[in-house]
Amino acid sequence: HDHHHHHQGHQDHQGLKLASSMPRASAAALRRLSLLPLVLVGVCLWIVWAGAPSSSVSPPTMKSALLNQARRSVRPVGCPSRSSLGNRRNLVTGIGLSSLGLALASPMMTTSAQGAKVMAGEHDLLIIGCGTLGERIGRAWKAKNPSSTVVGETKGTSRHESFQKHGITPRLVDSEEAKQGEQYPFVVFSAPPSSSGDYVGAVRNAVAQWDKKGVLVFTSSGGAYAEEDGGIVTENSPTKDPEKNPRTKVLLDSEKAVLDADGTVVRLAGLYTLQRGAHSYWLQRGQVSGSPDGLINLIHYDDAAALVVSALSADDKARGRVFLGADDYPITRKQICEAALRHHSYKAKFQMPTFTGLVGPKGKKYDSHETREVLDWKPKFHSFGDFVDQLIFDEQMLVEQLKEEERAHEIAES
Numbered sequence: 001h002d003h004h005h006h007h008q009g010h011q012d013h014q015g016l017k018l019a020s021s022m023p024r025a026s027a028a029a030l031r032r033l034s035l036l037p038l039v040l041v042g043v044c045l046w047i048v049w050a051g052a053p054s055s056s057v058s059p060p061t062m063k064s065a066l067l068n069q070a071r072r073s074v075r076p077v078g079c080p081s082r083s084s085l086g087n088r089r090n091l092v093t094g095i096g097l098s099s100l101g102l103a104l105a106s107p108m109m110t111t112s113a114q115g116a117k118v119m120a121g122e123h124d125l126l127i128i129g130c131g132t133l134g135e136r137i138g139r140a141w142k143a144k145n146p147s148s149t150v151v152g153e154t155k156g157t158s159r160h161e162s163f164q165k166h167g168i169t170p171r172l173v174d175s176e177e178a179k180q181g182e183q184y185p186f187v188v189f190s191a192p193p194s195s196s197g198d199y200v201g202a203v204r205n206a207v208a209q210w211d212k213k214g215v216l217v218f219t220s221s222g223g224a225y226a227e228e229d230g231g232i233v234t235e236n237s238p239t240k241d242p243e244k245n246p247r248t249k250v251l252l253d254s255e256k257a258v259l260d261a262d263g264t265v266v267r268l269a270g271l272y273t274l275q276r277g278a279h280s281y282w283l284q285r286g287q288v289s290g291s292p293d294g295l296i297n298l299i300h301y302d303d304a305a306a307l308v309v310s311a312l313s314a315d316d317k318a319r320g321r322v323f324l325g326a327d328d329y330p331i332t333r334k335q336i337c338e339a340a341l342r343h344h345s346y347k348a349k350f351q352m353p354t355f356t357g358l359v360g361p362k363g364k365k366y367d368s369h370e371t372r373e374v375l376d377w378k379p380k381f382h383s384f385g386d387f388v389d390q391l392i393f394d395e396q397m398l399v400e401q402l403k404e405e406e407r408a409h410e411i412a413e414s
Contacts, residue, residue: 122213123148125312126184128206129191130154130168133219133271136305137188138168144309153178155195181205185214186312189258193250203254207261215312215319216263219304222297222324222366224251224267230295230362235267235324235370255322264311264318268304269297269326269366272384274391276301279340279384282333283350292334292355295363297326300387303379310375317374326366329383339385343392 123145127134130152138150152159152168160170171177189206196202203218210216224239242249255265270278278296282288299307307325311318331339337353340346372378381387 121149122185124184125150125186125188126153126209127151127168127188127190128153128173128202128209129189129195130159130163130170131190132273132276133301133304133308134188134190135159135162135166135168136301137190137308138163139166140305140309141186141312142167144313151184181209183209183211185211187214187216188219188308188312189217190219190308193247199250200253200257204257207257207263210261210263212262215315216258216261217308217311217318218254218258218263218265219308220251220255220265220267222267222269222326222364224248224255225364227364228361231364232367233324233364234367235322259320259322262320264320265322266308266311267322267324268307269299271301271304272298272387273301274343274345274388277384278333279336279346282337282353283340283346286350286353288333288337288353288355289357290333290355291357291360291362293332293362294357294360295330295365296333296336297330297364297366298336298384299326299379300381303327303381306380307371307375307377310377314375321374323371323375324366324368325371326368327379327381327383327386330363330365331383331385336384339388343388 123141125138125141125145125148127138127150130138131154134152138152142148142150150168151171152163153171153173154160155173157170157172163170187206187210189203191199191202193199206218207216222233225233226238226240227233239252240248242252258265272279277298304325307323311323333355334352341350341352381390
């Protein structure tokens with residue numbers, strides 16, 4: 001919060017004495033009298049300015065001219081302006097006149113200063129449920145808007161040290177600051193449904209903390225779509241019947257609360273990193289509930305974060321819309337496990353899990369073409385297999401680089 005402090009002026013002994021000797025002088029007259037030295041200074045500066053070489057700058061454009069002149073005057077040492085003497089005199093006299101104007105119009109300056117403070121927070125972001133995805137969103141937003149304040153709200157403190165290292169201000173969901181309900185121009189709700197006994201209420205609370213000057217994004221799930229026979233799903237494809245699917249009802253009710261407020265919904269495919277995701281769970285468990293040939297749509301956490309930041313930055317193009325985030329190629333459960341087992345961190349410890357369902361739903365294929373076009377976004381990783389292969393390649397290149405450096409060091413020593 002901006003705190004505005006108002007300072008009461010104090011009259012000295014001579015001022016009190018003068019006031020007592022002038023019983024008819026009003027407080028306003030005394031204030032005008034206190035400005036006399038500034039007026040005299042202004043008159044002197046005006047005389048100097050009037051005698052200076054004529055400038056083409058008219059009074060209404062004086063402010064912009066001063067700004068331009070100040071920019072031109074910022075030069076490396078030893079590189080003076082071609083007309084430094086005349087320009088410096090005009091700049092100094094202009095600044096003197098501007099100072100006089102500010103002194104005579106201090107209420108306007110106060111308003112201007114307050115406006116500047118408001119503008120300084122125009123990109124502030126509140127992330128509710130700031131976990132693995134939320135922290136990545138916060139980092140990406142901070143990189144795009146370095147002067148912004150990013151607040152990461154969590155239930156616990158395990159991520160707070162990492163937040164602070166990356167310029168994210170941590171706060172607990174039950175803190176006094178959170179309970180105050182301060183509004184932000186940009187809000188992301190990325191907590192999972194399991195995080196709250198009243199998930200829809202938590203989403204509505206997030207909407208209440210949005211001032212609607214920017215964009216609010218609710219990260220939902222593509223699991224809400226009804227398709228299960230291997231067909232193509234787009235942003236506006238039919239969803240499951242909420243009356244028959246309680247989990248889907250919670251998601252759809254939450255989405256409605258956001259869309260009714262002109263917020264933005266981003267339905268995401270299955271999220272992953274090397275350590276997190278369905279592959280890690282399946283391999284550690286040694287068993288997969290479902291068909292090995294069932295299609296799964298995925299998206300890397302970093303790509304999902306980039307998509308959310310694109311939605312936050314899209315202004316009116318994102319308001320009141322549903323977007324879909326996924327990589328380029330859905331792959332089967334078996335292919336996911338095979339790709340993970342190509343990496344040494346899984347190859348050395350695990351083997352292909354067993355699949356309990358030899359037959360089952362074929363799944364769906366996400367087509368996020370509209371999302372990519374509207375938000376000017378595309379995933380860095382085309383598929384989970386592409387991610388693993390790129391990671392293996394990068395690690396091999398790093399090993400080769402270290403070997404080269406070691407050989408060069410040995411040659412230098414010999």
